[in-house]
Amino acid sequence: MSGTKEDSACCFDTVIDRRGSGSLKWEVGKDELALWVADMDFQTAPAVREALENRVKHGIFGYATVGDEWRDAYCSWWERRHGFSMNRDFLIFCTGVVPAISSAVRKLTSVAEKVVIMTPVYNIFFNSIINNGRYVVESPLRYEEGEYSVDFESLERDLSDEQATLLILCNPHNPAGKIWSKDELERIGALCEKHHVTVLSDEIHCDITRKGTSYTPFASVNETNKRISVTLLSASKAFNLAGLQSAAVYAEDPVLHHKMWRALNTDEVAEPNVFAVPATVAAFNKGEEWLEELRGYLDENRKEAETFIEKRLPLLRAVKADATYLLWVDCSAITDNADELCAVLREQTGLYISEGSQYGKAGASFVRINLACPRIVLKEALLRLEKGTDFLIKAKKTIDTQSPKR
Numbered sequence: 001m002s003g004t005k006e007d008s009a010c011c012f013d014t015v016i017d018r019r020g021s022g023s024l025k026w027e028v029g030k031d032e033l034a035l036w037v038a039d040m041d042f043q044t045a046p047a048v049r050e051a052l053e054n055r056v057k058h059g060i061f062g063y064a065t066v067g068d069e070w071r072d073a074y075c076s077w078w079e080r081r082h083g084f085s086m087n088r089d090f091l092i093f094c095t096g097v098v099p100a101i102s103s104a105v106r107k108l109t110s111v112a113e114k115v116v117i118m119t120p121v122y123n124i125f126f127n128s129i130i131n132n133g134r135y136v137v138e139s140p141l142r143y144e145e146g147e148y149s150v151d152f153e154s155l156e157r158d159l160s161d162e163q164a165t166l167l168i169l170c171n172p173h174n175p176a177g178k179i180w181s182k183d184e185l186e187r188i189g190a191l192c193e194k195h196h197v198t199v200l201s202d203e204i205h206c207d208i209t210r211k212g213t214s215y216t217p218f219a220s221v222n223e224t225n226k227r228i229s230v231t232l233l234s235a236s237k238a239f240n241l242a243g244l245q246s247a248a249v250y251a252e253d254p255v256l257h258h259k260m261w262r263a264l265n266t267d268e269v270a271e272p273n274v275f276a277v278p279a280t281v282a283a284f285n286k287g288e289e290w291l292e293e294l295r296g297y298l299d300e301n302r303k304e305a306e307t308f309i310e311k312r313l314p315l316l317r318a319v320k321a322d323a324t325y326l327l328w329v330d331c332s333a334i335t336d337n338a339d340e341l342c343a344v345l346r347e348q349t350g351l352y353i354s355e356g357s358q359y360g361k362a363g364a365s366f367v368r369i370n371l372a373c374p375r376i377v378l379k380e381a382l383l384r385l386e387k388g389t390d391f392l393i394k395a396k397k398t399i400d401t402q403s404p405k406r
Contacts (some may be wrong), residue, residue, distance in 0.1 A: 011296065012042050012297040012374060012375075013304070013374050013375060013376065013380040014043075014374060015041075015181070015377060016031050016042065016043065017234075023039075025039045029207050029350065031349055032346070032350040032351070032352050033351050033377065033384065035351065035352065035353050035369050035370040035371075035373065035393050036352050036353055036354045036368075037354075037370070038174070038237065038324075038325070038371060038372075039242060039370070039372075040240040040325065040372035040373070041238070041373040041374065041377065042159075042240060042294070043238045043240075044241060044279075045239055045283060045286070045287035045291070046284075046290065047282045047283070047285075047286035047287050047290070048239055048279050048282045048287060051278045051279060052278065054075075054278075055275055055278050058070055061118065061335075061401070062274070064271070064272045064274045064276070065215075065272075066277060067277070068328025069095070070277045070280060070281055071088040071091050071284050072088065073280060073281045073283075073284040074086065074088075074091055074233065074248055074280075074284065075088050075091075076284065077284040078217065078233075081214070082206065082216075082220070084217045084219070084220040086250060086252075087185050087252060090250055090251060090252045090257050090261060091248050091249070091250055092248065092249040092251075093246075093247075093270055093272055093277075093335070094232075094247045094248065094249050094252065094270060095245040095246070095269045095270075095271075095272070095275075095276075096234070096236070096242075096245050096247050097202060097232045097233075097234055098124050098128070099247075099264075099267065100232050100249050100260075100264065100269070101124070101168065101202065102131070102132060103263040103264050103267045103269060104166075104230060104249075104260065104263060105129055105134060105166065105200075106263065106267075107259050107260065107266075108166055108198050108230075108256075108259060109165045109166050109261035110165075111133040111134065112134065112135065112163075113134055113135070113163050113164070113165045114134065114135045114136075114161060114163045114164040114165070115129045115134050115135070115136060115164070115165075116158050116159060116164050116166070116167045116168070116197070117136065117137070117139065117168050117360070118139050118140070118150065118155065118169070118170070119138045119139065119140050119141065119359060119361065119362045119363065120141070120175060120328075120356060120359035120362045120366065121170050121173070121175075121359045121361030122174045122175070122285075122360055122405050123358040123359050125168050125170075125202075126360070128168075131380065132335045135163070137158050137164060138360050138361060138362070139151070139154055139159075140154065140360075140361075140362040141182060141362065143331040143362070146317055146319055147319070147320050148173070148176045148321055149184075150180075150184055150187070150188065152187060156191050156195075159191050159194075159195040159197050160195050164199060165196070165198065167198070167199050167220075168200045168202065169199055169202065169218060170202050170205075171185070171203050171206070171215065171216075171217075171218055172205050172209065172322075173323070173325060174205055174324055175324070175328045175354075175356075175359055175363070175366075176319055176321065176324060176328050177319070177320075177322060177323045177324045177326060177328060178207060178214075178321065178322070179213060179215050180216070182216045185216055185218050185221045185225065186222060186225070188190050188218075189221060189222065189224050189228065189229070190224065193224050197228075198228055198229070198256070199217055199218060200229070200232070201217075201218040201219070201230070201231045201232065202232045203215070203217060203218070203232060204232065204233070204234050204237050205237050205323055205324045205398075206233075207237070207291060208238055208294075208295065208323060208324055208325055209295070209321070209323045210299055210302075211292075211299055213322045214322070217231065218231060219231050219250070219252065225251070226252050226253070227253045228253070228256075229253075229256075230250070230256055231249070231250040231251070233246060233249075233250060234246065234247035234248065234272060235284060238283070238291055239283040239287055239291070240372075241279055241280070241283065244273070244275050244276050245272075245276055245278035246272065246277070246279065246280050249264065253322075291341070298325045298371060298376070301325070301371040301372075301373075301375060301378055302321070302325075302327065302371055303317045304378060304382075305327050305369070305371060305378065305382060306318045306327075308382045309329065312320070312386055313385065313386055313389055315331075315334050315381055315393070316329050316331055316333070316334070316389065317329065317330040317331040317333070317390065320331075325370065325372040326368055326369070326370060326371065327368070327369040327370075327371050327372045328366055328367075328368055329366060329367050329368075329369060330365065330366055331366060332365040332366075334392065334396070335365060335391065335396075336364060336365050337364060337365070338355055338356050338357065338364065338365050338367050339364075340373070340392065341355075341367060341388070341392055342354070342355040342367060344388050344392045344395075345384065345385065345388035345389075347387050348387065348391050349384035349388045350384065350390060351381055351384040353367050353368060353369045353370070353385075354367065354368040355367060355368075356368060369381070369385075370395045378395075
């Protein structure tokens with residue numbers, strides 16, 4: 001691979017069989033379609049593959065270091081694409097966003113304190129809080145006419161609890177695909193400062209936005225947001241590198257930076273494997289053209305799914321989204337417990353998607369579908385979604401007609 005413009009034109013339509021490759025996502029039955037965990041079914045950018053191949057050719061895989069090239073790649077990317085000037089000295093390597101979340105919860109809060117999350121939200125937030133002996137405070141987002149917004153009255157009530165010391169923010173939001181505006185982020189920061197709550201901002205989905213849109217880093221909004229926050233960053237979602245275990249933690253406040261540095265090193269998650277750094281550097285320095293092509297392809301996939309649901313599954317509603325490659329679907333017109341729909345889909349059609357209840361009580365009547373797959377796979381998945389949904393609706397009608405009238 002030469003990393004040329006011609007090479008970067010990856011064929012996202014190519015179906016690659018991932019069964020038997022040690023893929024978590026594809027540990028499924030022979031005829032099942034896996035559209036659940038947030039992991040793309042596309043090969044990563046040619047420049048990343050080339051960097052990894054070169055590293056393999058070297059043939060020695062000893063302990064690795066994090067150098068200035070890694071820091072400069074992050075700083076250049078966020079300045080160029082997101083208008084945020086980061087101080088390279090405040091970037092800390094971490095083996096992943098999830099390990100960083102758990103380390104932050106342990107270091108920035110005390111046992112039995114409360115951590116606020118705006119639900120429905122990424123299910124691992126719950127795990128990182130509960131598994132470390134803290135309490136989850138679900139602060140539900142407002143959901144109206146198929147769109148989400150922050151319920152600031154409810155959020156302030158939750159943040160004002162003296163036991164609430166940390167807010168984990170998802171920016172952009174998973175699973176709803178919401179890009180929070182600068183004004184919204186400013187209001188969140190002001191409330192957290194008022195109530196002495198630190199913000200942990202998970203921004204791992206920030207580079208997967210609709211063409212023509214962009215996100216605002218929480219820490220870039222103003223000095224307050226920068227001072228009270230820790231930001232979690234990675235190339236893993238945009239370039240499909242999750243298995244390489246590479247992320248960054250950014251905290252510009254000296255006290256927060258030191259706490260996170262201590263936390264990550266104490267937990268032994270601050271050292272890279274030999275492939276983590278070269279893959280990230282290649283992605284940020286040479287993968288931009290490939291990413292733009294990916295964003296366009298994902299936009300078309302989202303349009304395909306939204307149109308299909310609107311025309312052929314009118315009782316379902318695809319939530320409007322400007323970020324992530326995840327489709328959040330409102331199933332409340334047919335069930336208040338979407339777990340049963342997910343079960344029917346897998347049992348009757350082999351379609352494996354995520355039940356919304358994983359993301360908090362506010363997600364109980366929703367499902368999450370991963371759109372990051374070749375279009376032919378997506379089209380088959382949508383047909384299975386239709387078949388399974390029709391099966392559930394008919395089953396419910398049968399039960400209703402057979403139930404004794406009182």
